[in-house]
Amino acid sequence: xxxxxxxxxxxxIRNTANITDIISERVVLKKAGKDYVGxxxxxxxxxxxxxxxxxxxxxxCFGCGAGGDxxxxxxKHEGIGFSEAVQSLARRYGIDLPExxxxxxxxxxxxxxxxxFDLNRQVMAFFxxxxxxxxxxxxxxxxxxxxxxxxxxxxxFGLGFxxxxxxxxxxxxxxxxxxxSLAENTGLIVxxxxxxxxxxxxxxxxxPIFDMTNQIIGFGGxxxxxxxxxxxxxxxxxxxxxxxxxxxxxTAKNKSRETGNVYIVEGYFDLLALYQHGVxxxxxxxxxxxxxxxxxxxxxxxxxxxxxxxDSDEAGLKAARRSISLFMNASMDAAVIVLPxxxxxxxxxxxxxxxxxxxxxxxxxxxxEFLIESSIKTNGLSMEGKxxxxxxxxQPLLEINDNVARSIYIKYLAERLSVNENAIIxxxxxxxxxxxxxTRQNNRLKDNDGQPSLSESEPLIESEMIKVEKQIxxxxxxxxEILPEIKERRVLDYFSDKRLIxxxxxxLEHPIYGDEExxxxxxxxxxxxxxxxFASLVIEDECRDLNNCEQLLSQxxxxxxxxxxxxxxxxxxxxxxxxxxxxxxxLRKKQEQSVNR
Ligand SMILES: [Zn+2]
Numbered sequence: 001x002x003x004x005x006x007x008x009x010x011x012x013i014r015n016t017a018n019i020t021d022i023i024s025e026r027v028v029l030k031k032a033g034k035d036y037v038g039x040x041x042x043x044x045x046x047x048x049x050x051x052x053x054x055x056x057x058x059x060x061c062f063g064c065g066a067g068g069d070x071x072x073x074x075x076k077h078e079g080i081g082f083s084e085a086v087q088s089l090a091r092r093y094g095i096d097l098p099e100x101x102x103x104x105x106x107x108x109x110x111x112x113x114x115x116x117f118d119l120n121r122q123v124m125a126f127f128x129x130x131x132x133x134x135x136x137x138x139x140x141x142x143x144x145x146x147x148x149x150x151x152x153x154x155x156x157f158g159l160g161f162x163x164x165x166x167x168x169x170x171x172x173x174x175x176x177x178x179x180x181s182l183a184e185n186t187g188l189i190v191x192x193x194x195x196x197x198x199x200x201x202x203x204x205x206x207x208p209i210f211d212m213t214n215q216i217i218g219f220g221g222x223x224x225x226x227x228x229x230x231x232x233x234x235x236x237x238x239x240x241x242x243x244x245x246x247x248x249x250x251t252a253k254n255k256s257r258e259t260g261n262v263y264i265v266e267g268y269f270d271l272l273a274l275y276q277h278g279v280x281x282x283x284x285x286x287x288x289x290x291x292x293x294x295x296x297x298x299x300x301x302x303x304x305x306x307x308x309x310x311d312s313d314e315a316g317l318k319a320a321r322r323s324i325s326l327f328m329n330a331s332m333d334a335a336v337i338v339l340p341x342x343x344x345x346x347x348x349x350x351x352x353x354x355x356x357x358x359x360x361x362x363x364x365x366x367x368x369e370f371l372i373e374s375s376i377k378t379n380g381l382s383m384e385g386k387x388x389x390x391x392x393x394x395q396p397l398l399e400i401n402d403n404v405a406r407s408i409y410i411k412y413l414a415e416r417l418s419v420n421e422n423a424i425i426x427x428x429x430x431x432x433x434x435x436x437x438x439t440r441q442n443n444r445l446k447d448n449d450g451q452p453s454l455s456e457s458e459p460l461i462e463s464e465m466i467k468v469e470k471q472i473x474x475x476x477x478x479x480x481e482i483l484p485e486i487k488e489r490r491v492l493d494y495f496s497d498k499r500l501i502x503x504x505x506x507x508l509e510h511p512i513y514g515d516e517e518x519x520x521x522x523x524x525x526x527x528x529x530x531x532x533x534f535a536s537l538v539i540e541d542e543c544r545d546l547n548n549c550e551q552l553l554s555q556x557x558x559x560x561x562x563x564x565x566x567x568x569x570x571x572x573x574x575x576x577x578x579x580x581x582x583x584x585x586x587l588r589k590k591q592e593q594s595v596n597r
Contacts, residue, residue, distance in 0.1 A: 120216035127160025162201035255281035270345035305333040325399035335364035
């Protein structure tokens, strides 16, 4: 990519920007000799191997090998391009950049994210104006005051009001001359079926959502009455991802780092209430349960210990069960605070004050202990009760990867129930086999948010394969002259997708020599699913000559053979190292492959 920023400007920025400052805004760094170390934001680790050198102005991770200067850090961390990293640092340090060398389209591409941040900032101002001005905002202000929030908190968190009506923000955008695509990207207005847009947020108190570096990434809105949905958030946008974002990240950062503790609550008002009472090291999840990304961000950027604050035993139990392995696997201490029945963090602290909140915090117990105690409370300590407690704990204990931690909890459980430790270990083991086969398999394909995981390479290879398989079938449809070769090289034997195999077989039997024959072929396909796929293959519009076709086939077959060879060598080394669990996995995989052949 061409660089449009003069060299002397780059060195000016490089000389002014301090890499330690920039990184420590995003990662907790500790001094170690003349360098700083922290947990690497680019790979998952439990002991810090991510090193920042102030002297050399570089970073390097001894774990994953990531490294570079302040520009490369920002590019990698924020997922932005070079020019954008340069611009963002220039802005941050007040260095003027000449922009005349950039074309309009380059500027637009480079700065979409920044434009979204800027626009969100203007939208926040629009909402805060609405809140403090005119008649419609008065009832929202009265609502906030009735809930006990002081003006300084309302101002500090940029609370606002989205007035009733369908086009208040739409008209505001028009006034600002915001382009349609930018407006749509922010997700605050929604395209109408016919034409035009309408406001997503209407008649709601608005909460701007800041990231750790104080940029506004999205908004949340709450109704003033009991109508539904009570809360509404920005949709996913290029700058807002709810599985990663935490409300209050910008205000919680400093105190969390100072104390080593961070509170996790569920709602905007819970957070504001705690903050107003001086418990400022608090973040809130945004209408989603905690994810791996949340926990990793907290561990790397905030604190070593998390306190999950819940308004009831049941809510706490559910969340503890769900997130126990997240914390364990991130090596982050986590404890559960359960408030008295009928209270949430917001109502509790307004009624009883900060000291009372701190008292309940002191009674917080670790997640596993919490699960054990809750289960004992429910099931009792009769013989049947104990059996139920142990089976309640089977799954959570299985999910703990750390063997030492696991054995400590088993010991605790054994003592608490006066049961022989070995009996519990046996019970856990009996679940292990099943767990390995099902859960790990699922985990490999999905992270806990149900999204395909990007950190795993295998699923990518698989979907990549299917993509190539699709290309091949689409090619078979359009270049029938390749069909003899497909048969000869037994290409379909290598396919993994059953639907594609079926379609390809039919194409082999009924080659198409003109577009008019296509609908006829479709009749040979039975399910709607196959028809859909067939249509998408026909529509795919890629021109290939015979040469290209052959190249594609060779690449495909070579790739498969490489994969098989690597699987064989993995099996061999697993045999050599006596890793039975791994061996079992690999053999299962091998079997899967041969089933498809
Ligand atoms: Zn790393």
